[in-house]
Amino acid sequence: MGALYDFNLRVLLPYLPTLGWGAVKTLEISALAILISFPLGLIGALMRLSESRIARAIGAGYVEAVRNVPLLVVLYVLFYALPASGVRLDAFTAGVLGLAINSTAFTIEIIRAGFAAIPPGQYEAARSLGLHRLQMLRLVIVPQVFRIVLPTLGNQIVSVVLGSAVASIIGVSELTYQTQSIGSSTFRYFELFTITALFYIACVQAISLLWRLLTGRAAHAPLGT
Amino acid sequence: MLASGHLANYLLLLLKGLTITLELSLGSLVLGSLGGMVLGAMRSSGWRALRAIALVYIEAVRSIPFVILLFFVFFAVPLALDIDIPPYPAAIAALSVHCSAYMGEVVRSGIESIPKGQWEAAASLGLPYYRIMRHIVLPQALRVMIPPTIGVYVSTIKESSLASVIGFVELLGQGMAIREANSLRNTADVLVAVAFGYFVICFSLSQLGRYLEHRTTHDLQPAVEPSRGAIVRPLVAGRPETQAAAMRWGQTDVMRRASETRSCCTSQHALVCLRTAHNRLGRS
Numbered sequence: 001m002g003a004l005y006d007f008n009l010r011v012l013l014p015y016l017p018t019l020g021w022g023a024v025k026t027l028e029i030s031a032l033a034i035l036i037s038f039p040l041g042l043i044g045a046l047m048r049l050s051e052s053r054i055a056r057a058i059g060a061g062y063v064e065a066v067r068n069v070p071l072l073v074v075l076y077v078l079f080y081a082l083p084a085s086g087v088r089l090d091a092f093t094a095g096v097l098g099l100a101i102n103s104t105a106f107t108i109e110i111i112r113a114g115f116a117a118i119p120p121g122q123y124e125a126a127r128s129l130g131l132h133r134l135q136m137l138r139l140v141i142v143p144q145v146f147r148i149v150l151p152t153l154g155n156q157i158v159s160v161v162l163g164s165a166v167a168s169i170i171g172v173s174e175l176t177y178q179t180q181s182i183g184s185s186t187f188r189y190f191e192l193f194t195i196t197a198l199f200y201i202a203c204v205q206a207i208s209l210l211w212r213l214l215t216g217r218a219a220h221a222p223l224g225t
Numbered sequence: 226m227l228a229s230g231h232l233a234n235y236l237l238l239l240l241k242g243l244t245i246t247l248e249l250s251l252g253s254l255v256l257g258s259l260g261g262m263v264l265g266a267m268r269s270s271g272w273r274a275l276r277a278i279a280l281v282y283i284e285a286v287r288s289i290p291f292v293i294l295l296f297f298v299f300f301a302v303p304l305a306l307d308i309d310i311p312p313y314p315a316a317i318a319a320l321s322v323h324c325s326a327y328m329g330e331v332v333r334s335g336i337e338s339i340p341k342g343q344w345e346a347a348a349s350l351g352l353p354y355y356r357i358m359r360h361i362v363l364p365q366a367l368r369v370m371i372p373p374t375i376g377v378y379v380s381t382i383k384e385s386s387l388a389s390v391i392g393f394v395e396l397l398g399q400g401m402a403i404r405e406a407n408s409l410r411n412t413a414d415v416l417v418a419v420a421f422g423y424f425v426i427c428f429s430l431s432q433l434g435r436y437l438e439h440r441t442t443h444d445l446q447p448a449v450e451p452s453r454g455a456i457v458r459p460l461v462a463g464r465p466e467t468q469a470a471a472m473r474w475g476q477t478d479v480m481r482r483a484s485e486t487r488s489c490c491t492s493q494h495a496l497v498c499l500r501t502a503h504n505r506l507g508r509s
Binding site for chain 2: 005064065067068069070071072073074076077080081082084085158162163164165166168169176179180183187189190192193194196197200201203204205
C-alpha cells in the first residue's frame with residue numbers, strides 16, 4: 001500500500017441501504033429501551049423515596065448493582081447465562097432488555113435528584129391543603145419534578161443511543177453491527193467507520209437539539225397557573 | 226484444572242483478569258485526565274481558536290459510541306496509516322481519548338465554577354496565567370470536580386470491558402475465555418463473578434469519591450455568612466455548626482437552602498434533608 005490511504009467512498013455505495021437499515025434498527029432499540037426505562041425509572045425513584053424500608057433497599061440495591069457493572073456484562077448475562085437457566089432470548093430482545101435495565105438505573109437516579117430538588121415547602125403546602133399522598137404526588141410534586149428532570153432525561157436518551165452500539169456485540173443487527181460486517185467483506189474500515197461515526201454525531205446532536213426545542217417551553221414555563 | 230468447572234478453580238484466572246483491567250484503566254485514566262486538563266484549560270481560555278478546537282473534539286468524541294472509537298483505532302487507523310496496532314495500545318488509546326473528552330467537560334465546569342473576581346484579583350496582583358491556575362483556580366475547582374470526575378472514571382472503567390471484543394484479555398475477556406473452554410457446562414457463575422469484579426472496583430471507587438467529597442467540603446468553615454455547601458454538609462453530619470446555622474436562620478430556611486443547593490450538594494444529601502423535613506412534619 002502506498003504512503004497515502006486511498007479514501008474511496010464509491011466502493012461503499014451498494015452497501016448504503018444496509019447501513020441505513022442498521023441506523024433504523026439502532027433508533028428502534030434505543031426508542032424501545034427508553035420507552036421501557038422511563039416509566040420504570042419513575043417507579044424506582046418513588047420506591048427509593050418511599051417510607052417502606054424494603055422498597056428503599058430494593059431500589060438502592062438495583063441502582064448500585066446496575067450502575068457499577070458494564071452494559072456489555074449485563075448483555076452477556078442476558079444472552080449467554082440466562083439460556084442456561086431455561087430462559088432463551090433472541091439477540092434483539094436481549095439487547096433491548098439490557099439497554100432498558102441499564103437505563104432504568106440511571107433514570108431512577110435522575111428522577112430521584114429531581115424529587116430532592118423540590119422545596120420541602122411544597123410538600124408542607126400540599127399536606128396542609130389536605131391532599132393525601134397520591135394526590136400530593138400527582139397534582140403537586142410530580143409535575144414539578146418533570147420539569148426539573150427534562151434536560152437530564154435528554155442526556156439519558158443520548159446515552160442510550162450511544163449504548164445501543166454495544167448491542168452489536170451480541171449480534172443485534174444495528175448500525176455498528178452492519179458497519180463491521182460490511183467492513184469484513186469490503187475491508188474499507190476507514191471509510192465505513194468514518195461514515196458511521198458521522199451518523200452517530202449527527203444523530204446525537206439532532207436528538208439534543210430536538211429535545212431542547214421540545215422541552216424548552218415546558219422547562220422554562222412558570223410553575224402553577 | 227479448568228475442566229472441573231468449579232468457580233474456585235478459575236478464580237485465580239479471573240483475579241489475573243481483574244489486575245489487567247485495573248492496569249488498563251489506570252493507564253487510560255492517567256492519560257485521559259492529563260488530556261482532560263489540557264482540553265478544559267483550552268475550553269476556558271481567552272483564545273477563540275483554542276476554544277473552538279477543544280469544543281469540536283469534546284463534542285465529537287462524546288457523540289460517538291465508545292465501540293466505534295475502539296474499532297476505529299483498532300481496525301481503521303492501522304489500515305489508513307499502514308501500521309500495526311496491537312489490542313493493548315489500541316484499547317489504551319481509545320479509552321484515553323474517550324476519558325479525556327469527558328474530563329475536559331468536567332475540568333471546564335470546574336474552572337467556570339470559580340468566580341471571575343478571583344481571576345481579576347489574581348491578575349491584578351501580577352500573577353501569570355499558570356500561577357493563577359495552579360495556586361488559585363485549580364485548588365478550588367478540584368473540590369467541585371470530585372463527584373463528576375469519579376463518575377467519568379467509573380464509566381471509563383466500565384467501558385474498558387469492551388477491550389475484550391478486540392481480543393484483549395482483561396477481566397471480561399478472561400471470563401469469556403473460561404466460558405468457551407467449558408462450553409458444555411453451565412458457566413453462568415463465571416459471568417456473575419465477572420460482574421461482581423467490576424462491581425467491586427466501581428463501587429469502591431464511588432465510595433472513595435463520596436468520602437473525598439465529604440472531607441473536602443468539611444474543610445470549608447462557615448465564615449461570616451456560611452456558603453451554601455458548608456451548610457448542607459454539616460446538616461447531614463449533624464455537627465454543632467448545623468445547630469448554630471439552623472438557629473441563626475430558622476430551621477425551615479436551612480432546609481430550603483439545603484434543597485436548593487443542587488450544584489454543590491449531591492442528591493443523596495438533599496434527600497437526607499428532605500427526609501428530615503418529612504420526619505419533622507410527621508412529628509408535629
